[in-house]
Amino acid sequence: MPQLDPDILWLKPGQVAHRAGVAVSALHYYESLGLIRSRRTAGNRREYRRDTLRIIAFIRTAQRLGLSLDRIKGAIDQLPEEGLPTKRDWARISRQWYDELTARIEELTALRDRFSNCIGCGCLSLVSCPYSNPEDILGRDGSGARRFP
Numbered sequence: 001m002p003q004l005d006p007d008i009l010w011l012k013p014g015q016v017a018h019r020a021g022v023a024v025s026a027l028h029y030y031e032s033l034g035l036i037r038s039r040r041t042a043g044n045r046r047e048y049r050r051d052t053l054r055i056i057a058f059i060r061t062a063q064r065l066g067l068s069l070d071r072i073k074g075a076i077d078q079l080p081e082e083g084l085p086t087k088r089d090w091a092r093i094s095r096q097w098y099d100e101l102t103a104r105i106e107e108l109t110a111l112r113d114r115f116s117n118c119i120g121c122g123c124l125s126l127v128s129c130p131y132s133n134p135e136d137i138l139g140r141d142g143s144g145a146r147r148f149p
Helices: 013-020 024-032 052-064 069-076 087-121 134-141
Strands: 046-049
Touching: 013 024, 013 046, 013 052, 024 046, 024 052, 052 069, 069 087
Parallel strands: none
Antiparallel strands: none
């Protein structure tokens, strides 16, 4: 199999942003958080490895699932620093989040199924609502948002 030119593996920020469907500023933000890495050219311009596209796709998908950037970074930190992540690497991360995502799906399904009753009841009670907070179970942990981390 012929060797690829090493420069082919590197993309400019605009190319990565366009292909990943994000703004260049998002690349810089992700990089500042340690989610992705770049190298600097002789002219001090950033370049990203082509496999950064896969990492960005992973970041965006995990965000859509409601996972925080801290949690996403924890997962990315488990990937090999050199070389490409394998299917086994991605499967390991998926297993770590399986129970949490299953619980979230069940919670959202229950909310969806009860939503019309909740809107129709008119109680407007965050303390005693039988659907969203039965017996004020959320109040046991103090005030403030409790549903989603």
